[in-house]
Amino acid sequence: MNFENILVSKNNGLAQVIINRPKKLNALNKATIEELNEAFVMLEDDESIKAIVLTGSGDKAFVAGADISEFAHFSIQDGESLARQGQEILFDYIQNLSTPVIAAVNGFALGGGLELAMACHFRIASDNAKMGLPEVSLGVIPGYGGTQRLPQLVGKGKAMELIMTAGMISAEDAKDWGLVNYVTTQEELIPLVEKIASKIMRNSSVAISAAIKAVNANFNDGVNGFDVEIEKFGECFGTEDFKEGTTAFLEKRKPNFPGA
Numbered sequence: 417m418n419f420e421n422i423l424v425s426k427n428n429g430l431a432q433v434i435i436n437r438p439k440k441l442n443a444l445n446k447a448t449i450e451e452l453n454e455a456f457v458m459l460e461d462d463e464s465i466k467a468i469v470l471t472g473s474g475d476k477a478f479v480a481g482a483d484i485s486e487f488a489h490f491s492i493q494d495g496e497s498l499a500r501q502g503q504e505i506l507f508d509y510i511q512n513l514s515t516p517v518i519a520a521v522n523g524f525a526l527g528g529g530l531e532l533a534m535a536c537h538f539r540i541a542s543d544n545a546k547m548g549l550p551e552v553s554l555g556v557i558p559g560y561g562g563t564q565r566l567p568q569l570v571g572k573g574k575a576m577e578l579i580m581t582a583g584m585i586s587a588e589d590a591k592d593w594g595l596v597n598y599v600t601t602q603e604e605l606i607p608l609v610e611k612i613a614s615k616i617m618r619n620s621s622v623a624i625s626a627a628i629k630a631v632n633a634n635f636n637d638g639v640n641g642f643d644v645e646i647e648k649f650g651e652c653f654g655t656e657d658f659k660e661g662t663t664a665f666l667e668k669r670k671p672n673f674p675g676a
Contacts, residue, residue, distance in 0.1 A: 479529025
């Protein structure tokens with residue numbers, strides 16, 4: 417599948433999705449969001465893919481924000497539709513993907529860019545990365561899940577400060593806040609992400625998918641995350657991966673998970 421705004425590659429079960437608009441600092445526009453949706457749908461349907469890395473092209477930006485020129489003239493209804501559609505086809509979609517998605521934040525992650533990184537299952541940043549939600553400086557608020565995911569990750573107080581000041585924080589501050597898991601050099605960013613992804617890929621993809629659903633359930637209103645955990649835990653006992661994992665353990669060998 418050919419894309420205009422993104423690059424997709426696959427290598428031994430690991431996929432890499434690169435937002436490729438370097439002249440726009442990889443800013444998100446409607447076309448890019450739609451292409452990202454197509455790519456993630458394709459990768460989710462590919463049983464050979466066990467993990468996905470999402471990053472930006474170049475060394476300046478992961479995603480420097482949304483393309484403001486596209487929505488500067490929008491009405492109230494247009495704005496609501498923009499946020500709702502974007503959340504449904506990309507941000508919520510990534511969060512609920514059964515395949516693990518790691519954000520490799522390689523520079524500016526602002527506005528929609530930070531929201532995209534937060535939709536991923538976890539984040540690793542280069543030491544030149546800067547993160548923030550500057551929307552209130554434009555007279556609007558984060559609309560792609562930023563007001564919801566940021567407090568979940570860093571706490572209400574820190575989230576309120578970052579949103580209301582429209583400021584940016586460094587990669588090290590983001591790590592201290594719990595927004596990213598690791599900070600490394602630009603050169604070592606992708607190798608580190610791939611190293612962690614390789615550890616993930618050795619495990620049961622079926623169990624990982626169940627774990628993602630259980631963890632996410634804790635953040636859904638009206639859903640008892642413990643009940644979901646119990647349900648998913650029980651379902652694991654009916655999988656081929658469980659049979660292989662327990663058999664391999666008892667036989668003192670490495671498991672060869674069939675992914676079923």
